[in-house]
Amino acid sequence: MYNVLIIEDDKDMAEAMRKLLVNWGYQASVICEGFEQIWKPFEAAEPHIVLLDINIPAFDGFYWCRKIREVSSVPIVFVSSRDSAMDIVLAMNSGGDDYIQKPFDAHVLVAKLQAIIRRTYEYRTAETQLIECSQVILNLNDTKLYYGEECLELTKNEFRMLRTLMENRGRVVTRESLMKQLWNDDLYVNENTLTVNMNRLRKRLEEIGVGDWIQTKKGMGYLIP
Structure with a gap:
């Protein structure tokens, strides 16, 4: 289930959008206050x-789009009543992926979200089940990683870590989430074990030319941009 974050200062509009998305099978959360700092809720x-939205208090949507782009490539869709060509240009130049003008048709909004999600998260072939990020390809059938002409045989833990990170490309994956993926049945695993596994994976990636790909976000987790 995909999670949509709505940043909108009109509480009625935000709630209407949230209900619409929930009805279509999405998870949806809302930020409609505290716009001076959205990092923690984000x-x-x-x-x-x-x-x-563009017209939010304290800092406008263009500002927050640029700030989000500094740490994440998560798709961002501007939803605004502003309709000038310059607003659309600024939205795209700030790092936005699409622009929807209010008032909008609910079916158009959902269709645009579905298209962006397909392009961003569902790039796989039915036959071989591939995930591709920055020319690095993970085969879900044989658990091999491909980069150019290089092929890497992954261990079970390496495959689980990479699959989780690649499926969440552009989003920080917490250490707790990765540990749950790797050792769900063991409540007493030391966090250092994850660090050792991650360092070993990074070293193997460097050997095939994929260096500095998995980023560490201090105090948060790991990210593939």
Whole structure:
């Protein structure tokens, strides 16, 4: 289930959008106050896609789009009543992926979200089940990683870590989430074990030319941009 974060200061509009998305099978969370600092609710939501208004208090949507782009490539769709060509240009130049003008048709909004999610998260072939990020390809059938002409045979833990990170490309994956993926049945695993596994994986990736790919976000977790 994909999670949509709505950043909108009109509470009625935000709630209407949330209900619409929930009815279509999405998870949806809302930020409609505290616009001076949205980092904590943004990190807590771990969204797959962001719906962002332009006219919000303190800092406008263009500002927050640029700030989000500094740490994440999560898709951002501007939803605004502003309709000038310059607003659309600024939205795209700030790092936005699409622009929807209010008032909008509910079916158009959902269709645009579905298209962006397909492009961003569902790039796989039915036959071989591939995930591709930055020319690095993970085969879900044989658990091999491909980069150019290089092929890497992954261990079980390496495959689980990479699959989780690649499926959440552009979003920080917490250490707790990775540990749960790797050792769900063991409640007493030391966190250092994850660090050792991650360092070993990074070293193997460097050997095939994929260096500095998995980023560490201090105090948060790991990210593939």
